[in-house]
Amino acid sequence: MTALAATRAVARAAGGGFARGRVRSIVAMLAIASGVALGYAVELVNRSAVNELVSGLAVLAGVSDLEVSGPGAGFDESVYPRLARDPEVAVASPVLEVNATVAGHDAPLTIYGIGILRAAAITPALIPTLDRRDDALRGDTLFPSPSAKRWLGVDAGDRVQVDTAAGAIELRVAGTAGDATGIGAARPRYAIMDIAAVQRDFNRLGRISRVDLRLREGADRATVAHRLQRWLPAGVVASSPAVARGASAEASRAYRVNLDVLALVALVTGGMLVFATQTLSLARRRQSLALLATLGLARRRLVALVVAESAFLGIAGSIVGLGLGYVVAGIALRHFGPDLGGGYFRDDVATLQFDPLAALGMALLGVAAAIAGGLAPALEAASASPAGALRASDPDARWGRGEQRWRRNTAAALCAVAAVAAAALPPIGGLPIAGYASIALLLAGAIVAIPSITHAAVSLLPVPSRIAARLAVMHLRAVPGRTAVSLAAMVTSVALMASMAIMVASFRDSFETWLAVMLPADLYVRASPPETGALTGAAQQRMLALHGVARIEFSRSTKILLDPGKPPIALLARDIDPRDPAARLAIIGPTVDPATGPPPAWVSEVLADERGLAVGGVLELPLAGTNVPFKIAGVWRDYARPQGAVVIERKRFAALTGDRSVNEAALWLDRDADPDSIRRTVAAALPGTARTTTISAGDLRRRSLAVFDRTFAVTYALEAAAVAIGLVALSASFAAQTIARRREFGMLRHLGVTRRQLARMLAIEGAAAGAIGTAAGLGVGAAISVVLIEVVNRQSFHWSIDFALPWRGLALLAAALVALSALTGWASSRGATRDEAVRAVRDDW
Amino acid sequence: MIELAAVSKSYDGAAPRRLFERLSVTFAAGEYVAVVGASGIGKSTLLNLIAGLERADAGSIHVDGVDVARCDDDALTALRRTRIGFVFQAFHILPWLTVAANVGLPLALLGRDGAAAKRRVDTMLDAVGLGERGASEPAELSGGELQRVAIARALVHRPKIVLADEPTGNLDPANARQVIELLRASIRREGATGVLATHSFAAARSADRALRLTASGFEPVVFAKGDAAAAGVAERESIE
Secondary structure, X not given: OOHHHHHHHHHHHOOOHHHHOHHHHHHHHHHHHHHHHHHHHHHHHHHHHHHHHHHHHHHHHOOOOEEEEOOOOOEEOOHHHHHXXXXXXXXXXXXXXXXXXXXXXXXXXXXXXXXXXXXXXXXXXXXXXXXXXXXHHOOOEEEEOHHHHHHHOOOOOOEEEEEEOOEEEEEEEOOOEOOOOOOOOXXXXXXXXXXXXXXXXXXXXXXXXXXXXXXOOOOOHHHHHHHHHHHOOOOOEEEOHHHHHHHHHHHXXXXXXXXXHHHHHHHHHHHHXXXXXXXXXXXXOHHHHHHHHHOOOXXXXXXXXXXXXXXXXXXXXXXXXXXXHHHHHHHHHHHHOOOXXXXXXXXXXXXXXXXXXXXXXXXXXXXXXXXXXXXXXXHHHHHOOHHHHHHOOOOOHHHHOOOOHHHHXXXXXXXXXXXXXXXOOOOEOOEOHHHHHHHHHHHHHHXXXXXHXXXXXXXXXXXXXXXXXXXXXXXXXXXXXHHHHHHHHHHHHHHXXXXXXXXXXXXXXXXXXXXXXXOOOOEEEEEOOOOOOOEOHHHHHHHHOOOOEEEEEEEEEEEEOOOOOOOOEEEEEEOOOOOOXXXXXXXXXXXXXXXXXXXXXXXXXXXXXXXXXXXXXXXXXXXXXXXXXXXXXXXXXOOOOOOOEEEEEHHHHHHHHOOOOEOEEEEEEOOOOOHHHHHHHHHHHOOOOOOEEEEEXXXXXXXXXXXXXXXXXXXXXXHHHHHHHHHHHHHHHHHHHHHHOHHHHHHHHHHOOOHHHHHHHHHHHHHHHHHHHHHHHHHHHHHHHHHHHHHHHHHHHOOOOOOOOOHHHHHHHHHHHHHHHHXXXXXXXXXXXXXXXXXXXXXXX | OEEEEEEEEEEOOOOOEEEEEEEEEEEOOOOEEEEEOOOOOOHHHXXXXXXXXXXXXXXXXXXXXXXXXXXXXXXXXXXXXXXEEEEOOOOXXXXXXXXXXXXXXXXXXXXXXXXXXXXXXXXXHHHOOOOOOOOOOHHHOOHHHHHHXXXXXXXXXXXXXXXXXXXXXXXXHHHHHHHHHHHHHHHHHHOOEEEEEOOOHHHHHHOOEEEEEEOOEEEEOOOOOOHHHHHHHOOOOOOO
C-alpha cells in the first residue's frame, strides 16, 4: 500500500468531513470563496484605479526630471525664463492647466496649455497630430486625447463649445493629443491647447501652473531641486514627478486600505465558518477518531488530516473566489467607479487589470483563513483522551464541562487589555495598523469569551414549565460550549456589522450637523469650473443690488502647495467675523483672540492633525509668491476637503494678493423672497460671465448626503455580506448539530415528544442562541466602533466624528437576527424528526 | 394487551427484504414475554411496529385497545407518551440532564412536574437502587447504572406496556443479571405488559414465556432442565 493510499484509507476511516458533511463543507467553502471574492474584487478595483491614476500622471509628466508646480491659481510666468536659462536645465516646458466646462457635459475637461515645440522634448504624450502645421499655434484649436474625444463624442474638424471667462467660445478639433508619438495616450481624459490661447481665454494672462524640466546630463535632480527652491516664490515647489504621483496615490491610500480591511472581514467570517464546520464535524467523528487513535493513529497525523481537509476547503474556496472576485470587480468598477464611490478619482475610465500577485496573495489568505479555522478544533481533537471519547455516549458532552473556563477568561481579559493598549498607539506609516490590531484583539477576545458569555447568559434564563422550552433551556444550560461554537461566526459578523453601522451612522450624524453649520445661507452661487471660474467685481456688485437678497457673503477658494511631497491644500478666503468664527465654521476646541499678533487663520482638523498644528501657533501661507505668517485662531471640522484646508479673511487675501475675484457667494434672502425667482434673477444678472451654478442650501445638503450614502454603499454591501455569512454559519452549525443530536431526538420521539415540540425546542434554542450571539456581537461591535471612530478613522482621515448610536436600526436588526436564528433552528428540526432520526436510537455509532 | 393480526412487513431498497408474512401474536395484559431470534430477523422492527414508529404493510396492531394503523403521527406520539415505556440497548440517557431529570422526563412530557412527580421519581430511583444519585450527571454513572436509570425512566409514568430492545446488550454478565431481575421485578410491580427483544439466554429465561421469531412466524421456546445452571456461565450466549 502506498503512502497516499494509506492516507486515503485513514481519512476514510476517520469519516472524512467531505463525504459525510457535503452540504456543510460546500457552505464553508463558499464562505471562504465569498471572502476571497470580496477581498480580491476590492483589491483589483483599487489597483486598477491607482495604476490608472499613476500611469496617467506618468504619461502627462513625460520624461521630465523635475516638475516646478504651484498653487491652483498658478504662478507668475516670469519664473519660466529664469528656469529655462538655468545652466543645468536642458529644456523647460511651461504648462498652464485649467478645468473647462464644455457644453453638454457636467464634468469639467482638463485643458493643458503648452508650447508645442518645447513640450515635444519632454511630454511627447501631449503632442498632437497636426492636419495643418500652424494649427498648433492657433488660438481656436483643441486637441483632445483619444479618451476625451470619445467622452466628447467629437472627431477632427468638429467644433466644441467651451465656457471661458469672456463667455462661450468655439474651438475646432484639429487633431488628437498623444497620437504623434503613439505613447499610450488612450488615457487619461484631457485636451491640449496653445498656452497663449489658454492664458487669454481663461483669464490667466501672465500665469502658468507648471514647468516641466529636463536636466543636462550629469545634473543631480535633488541638488538642482534644492538650488531652485531657494529662489522660487513661496508656494511654488520643485519636485520629482514621481513624488507628485506618489502624493496623488497617497491621497486615497487610507480609504483604499480601509476598504481592503473591510473586505477581509468577510474572509475572517469565512474562517469562522470553517472553524464551526470542523469543530462540529470532529465532534461527530470523535469516536471514529478515538478508535483510530486507539489503533495507533499519531496525534500529529490526525492534526495533519484535519488541517489538510481545511486547506482543501480553502484552496477550493480561493479558486472559486478569485473567479467570482474578478466578475464582481468588473461590475463594481462599472457601477461605483474606480474608487468604489469614494470620490477620490475624477475620471471613471479605469479598466480592470488582472494582477497575478494580488490573486496569489488573496488565495493564500483564503487558504490561511481556512487552515486557521480548522487548526484549533484539530488540536483539541488530537488532545482528547481516546478512552474517554470512545466511552462518552454524547460526542459533545465534554463541551459542557468548562474545566478551562478560567484560562479562557484570562485570555479574553488579556486580549481586551492589549486591544486598549493598541488603540493608544500612533499610526504606522500613516496607516492605523495598531487600530486594526486593536479590532482584531477585541474580536479574538470576544471569540475566546463566547463560552463564558453563553454560560452566564443561559444561567440567567428561567426554566419554563412547557416541555419544549424547558428542554431547550436545559440543553443550552448544560452545553454552552456547543452553542458557543455555533455563535463564533455570528458574533464576529454581527460585531463587525454593528461597528460599521455605528461608525457610519455617527459619521452621517456628524456630517449632517457639519452641513448645517457650514451652509447657513439660503442660496449658494458658485462659479464653475472650480479654480478657473470667477465672479468678477462687477458681477459681485450686480448680485448685491438684487431685489430680495438681504445679505451676501463672498468667498474665494484656491489651492496652495505647502509641501512638495503632499497634495495641495484648499485656501478659503471668506467673509468671516474673526470674533465669531463658529457662526460660519464648525469650530472644535478652543479659539484665540484674533486681535493680537499676525492675522488669524482657521485650519481644518485634517491640516492641524497632519502637521501637528495647535491653536495659538503660527502657520506660513504662500500668498502672491511670499510666505505670510498667520496665527492659528481655531481648528474647524471639515469633511469636504480630505487634503486639508485653511480659512482666512477675504479682505486680507485681497490685500495680500490683489485678487478680488471670488468663486462662491452665499445669499441670505429676504423673508418673503422666493428662492426660485431669486435663482433665475441671479442667472440673468450675470450674463456673459463664466458659468455659475445656483443651488439652495437644502438641495446642497441633500446632494451632499446622497454623495455620502453613495460613498458608503460599498460598505453597506460588504456589511450585508458579512452578516449573510454569519447567518449561514449559524444555520450550518444548527444543521450539523441536528445531525450530531439525531439519537437524542430519536429517543425523545420514542418517549412521546411530538414533531412540533421538537421543532419548537430547536426554534427556542435557535432564538436563544441568536439572542446571545446578537447581544454579544452588538456589545463587541460597540467597542469596535469606538476604535473605528477614535483611532482608525482619526488616523486614516484625520477628522473627528461624534459618537452616535443608531439604536432604532440596531434594535430592528437584532430582532431580525433573533427571528432568523429561530427560523434556522426550526428549519433544522426537519432533519431531527425524520424517520431515520427515530431509528437512530438503534445505532451504536 | 398487545394484539398483532396477520401483520406483514418488508423493506424496499437495493436489496428488498421481507421480514414478516401474516404474523399474528397476542401479549396479554401483565404478561412479560421475551422475543428471541437470529440477528436481522425483525425483533427490533416488531417493537417499532408496536410503538407505532414504523407502519406495517398489512394486518392490524392493537395496543391497549388502540388500533395503531388508524392513528396519525400525533396520536401515535401520544400513545407512546402515555402508555409505553422504552428501554434501549445503548441506554440513551440525555447527558445534559441530571439522573433525576432524565427519569422525570416522561412525567414532564405529560405535564406532571410538581411535588408528586418528584416523589414518583425518587421512588423509582430508590426502586432501581439509585436513590442517592438523582443529582448526578450521567457521565458519572457506569453502564449498569445508566441502564437502571433507563428502566426507572421507562416505568416512571406507569405505562401499560414496556418495550425493551436488547437491554443487556452493552453490559457485563453481572450487571446484565441485575438489570434483567430489576426489569422483570419492576414490570411486575407496575403491572405492565413487557416485551423484551433479546439474544440473552438468561434474559429470555426470566420471562413468563419466550417466543422465537422466525421467517415463518413465532415458535415457543422451551427451556430444558439444567439450562438455569448454564445461564450463569453463558449469560451472553445465543439461545438459537
